[in-house]
Amino acid sequence: xxxxxxxxxxxxxxxxxxxxxxxxxxxxxxxxxxxxxxxxxxxxxxxxxxxxxxxxxxxxxxxxxxxxxxxxxxxxxxxxxxxxxxxxxxxxxxxxxxxxxxxxxxxxxxxxxxxxxxxxxxxxxxxxxxxxxxxxxxxxxxxxxxxxxxxxxxxxxxxxxxxxxxxxxxxxxxxxxx
Numbered sequence: 001x002x003x004x005x006x007x008x009x010x011x012x013x014x015x016x017x018x019x020x021x022x023x024x025x026x027x028x029x030x031x032x033x034x035x036x037x038x039x040x041x042x043x044x045x046x047x048x049x050x051x052x053x054x055x056x057x058x059x060x061x062x063x064x065x066x067x068x069x070x071x072x073x074x075x076x077x078x079x080x081x082x083x084x085x086x087x088x089x090x091x092x093x094x095x096x097x098x099x100x101x102x103x104x105x106x107x108x109x110x111x112x113x114x115x116x117x118x119x120x121x122x123x124x125x126x127x128x129x130x131x132x133x134x135x136x137x138x139x140x141x142x143x144x145x146x147x148x149x150x151x152x153x154x155x156x157x158x159x160x161x162x163x164x165x166x167x168x169x170x171x172x173x174x175x176x177x178x
Contacts (some may be wrong), residue, residue: 014093019084019093026082035067041088045080
């Protein structure tokens with residue numbers, strides 16, 4: 001059973017904010033050291049390419065952390081937009097609090113386990129994007145994020161999977177027929 005210790009409890013400057021559906025909480029090009037913990041609601045991170053097409057990187061429901069890790073680590077402008085797909089309550093904290101020397105061994109172990117789980121999910125997604133048919137990517141999405149499938153618009157799931165909404169509709173139609 002996982003203990004309820006939270007890595008952001010160590011940031012005395014952490015703030016909780018409420019956002020409305022559709023509100024952007026991070027824009028490309030910003031330089032910040034913030035990480036967002038979703039207490040309630042649903043967020044997504046994405047990029048917009050040179051043809052104004054959105055490409056969704058990740059979804060973050062309750063209990064998930066979302067940030068532009070590359071920007072945080074290398075102190076560079078953000079590449080990712082982060083916005084709210086639902087009204088949300090979000091805790092904003094400085095990622096430097098994750099590296100406090102006074103953190104307990106148990107907290108560090110739990111944080112590392114969460115990080116490795118998330119890295120595993122991202123690794124599987126990248127491998128599947130490179131080598132798996134769209135139907136397998138969709139099945140993995142539904143299996144991994146069963147609670148999100150009904151909360152996310154279909155065109156956003158298609159973007160996340162790297163397919164067109166029409167292809168997703170075809171895949172879903174075939175699943176229903178089975």
